[in-house]
Amino acid sequence: MTNTTPLAQSFFSRDTHAVARDLLGKLLIRKVDQHVISGRITEVECYVGVDDAACHAAHGKTERNQIMFGPAGHAYIYLIYGMYNCLNIVTEAVDFPAAILIRSLEPTNDLAFMMQRRGQSKINNLTTGPGKLCQAMAIDRSLNENDLTKATNLWIANGSQRIRQSEIMRTARIGVDYAGSSAKLPWRYLINNNQFVSAALPSYSK
């Protein structure tokens, strides 16, 4: 049985790394028009606090990143490179800026919808990357600040599969070389030997 009940806010208001590990294997569900699109989370990255040079909040609160300072369990969605959206989930306490970037999914429902959105029929090229999964699931900035603990149009659920700690691998984050020593932190978590992870290789891995 697949559990599609939204995870509670208490799940997200914990230590970001603990939430990141627990998010692997969970279900991301998107409801749009008559479609219910979903995928299992296979890869995430942590962005934590003002001391993390790769985190958007590293230089304090701004118009764009203020969502990260807000309550946990909300979506922080921003535009990258002028063309792609990235989906993050706010974690930890109010006024502590932290979020988890969803980097990759394993498609589980309404693959036809995703294929059409992506103009791709290869199943492992639908949602394996932060920009790709947003395109496949019709996630854009209109969903910014969306409460992900409510089953409205975007939320996270338990799903049906539990991931063991021994199945989790961690590496450095992708595309953050500009962040100096922070770029080397092993804050990317993914499911070991899963084919639904982004192709990008870390500049440094364990």
Added chain:
DNA sequence: GGTTCGATCCTCT
């Protein structure tokens, strides 16, 4: 008001 550049992806070589 102007400039810079990015938590990416795709299409070429």
Added chain:
DNA sequence: GAGGATCGAACCT
């Protein structure tokens, strides 16, 4: 492995 697409946030002057 390199380069282009494309735009708004953030940081200048």
